[in-house]
Amino acid sequence: MQLTWTDVQDIAIELYEKFPQQDPLKVRFTDLHRWICELDEFDDDPQGSNEAILEAIQQAWIDETQ
Structure with missing residues:
Protein backbone atom coordinates (compact mmCIF):
# COMPACT_ATOMS: atom_id res chain seq x y z
CA MET A 1 0.00 0.00 0.00
CA GLN A 2 1.43 3.35 -1.03
CA LEU A 3 0.64 6.31 1.23
CA THR A 4 0.08 9.87 0.11
CA TRP A 5 -0.56 13.07 2.05
CA THR A 6 -4.31 12.44 1.85
CA ASP A 7 -4.00 9.14 3.74
CA VAL A 8 -4.10 10.94 7.09
CA GLN A 9 -5.44 8.06 9.20
CA ASP A 10 -3.17 5.43 7.66
CA ILE A 11 -0.10 7.66 8.15
CA ALA A 12 -1.10 8.21 11.78
CA ILE A 13 -1.35 4.45 12.32
CA GLU A 14 2.08 3.92 10.76
CA LEU A 15 3.58 6.62 13.00
CA TYR A 16 1.92 5.13 16.07
CA GLU A 17 3.34 1.71 15.25
CA LYS A 18 6.82 3.04 14.44
CA PHE A 19 7.04 5.42 17.43
CA PRO A 20 4.83 3.86 20.14
CA GLN A 21 6.47 5.74 23.02
CA GLN A 22 6.47 9.13 21.29
CA ASP A 23 4.01 11.78 22.47
CA PRO A 24 2.61 13.28 19.23
CA LEU A 25 2.00 16.59 21.00
CA LYS A 26 5.74 16.98 21.53
CA VAL A 27 6.74 16.40 17.91
CA ARG A 28 7.84 19.42 15.90
CA PHE A 29 6.29 19.67 12.45
CA THR A 30 9.74 19.54 10.86
CA ASP A 31 10.35 16.17 12.52
CA LEU A 32 6.84 14.96 11.74
CA GLU A 64 -4.51 6.56 17.97
CA THR A 65 -2.74 6.91 21.33
CA GLN A 66 -5.98 7.17 23.27
Missing part, protein backbone atom coordinates in the same frame (compact mmCIF):
# COMPACT_ATOMS: atom_id res chain seq x y z
CA HIS A 33 7.30 15.83 8.07
CA ARG A 34 10.64 14.02 7.93
CA TRP A 35 9.29 10.93 9.71
CA ILE A 36 6.35 10.73 7.31
CA CYS A 37 8.60 11.03 4.28
CA GLU A 38 10.83 8.28 5.70
CA LEU A 39 7.97 5.78 6.10
CA ASP A 40 8.54 2.78 3.83
CA GLU A 41 5.01 3.00 2.44
CA PHE A 42 5.08 6.75 1.81
CA ASP A 43 5.19 7.64 -1.88
CA ASP A 44 4.25 11.26 -2.48
CA ASP A 45 5.92 14.58 -3.20
CA PRO A 46 7.61 15.77 0.03
CA GLN A 47 6.69 19.33 -0.95
CA GLY A 48 3.01 18.38 -1.17
CA SER A 49 2.27 18.91 2.50
CA ASN A 50 1.23 21.99 4.40
CA GLU A 51 0.52 22.94 7.99
CA ALA A 52 -3.12 21.84 7.78
CA ILE A 53 -2.17 18.37 6.55
CA LEU A 54 0.48 17.96 9.25
CA GLU A 55 -2.00 19.13 11.90
CA ALA A 56 -4.55 16.59 10.68
CA ILE A 57 -1.97 13.79 10.79
CA GLN A 58 -0.83 14.88 14.25
CA GLN A 59 -4.44 14.88 15.51
CA ALA A 60 -5.10 11.45 14.03
CA TRP A 61 -1.92 10.18 15.70
CA ILE A 62 -3.10 11.63 19.03
CA ASP A 63 -6.40 9.82 18.54
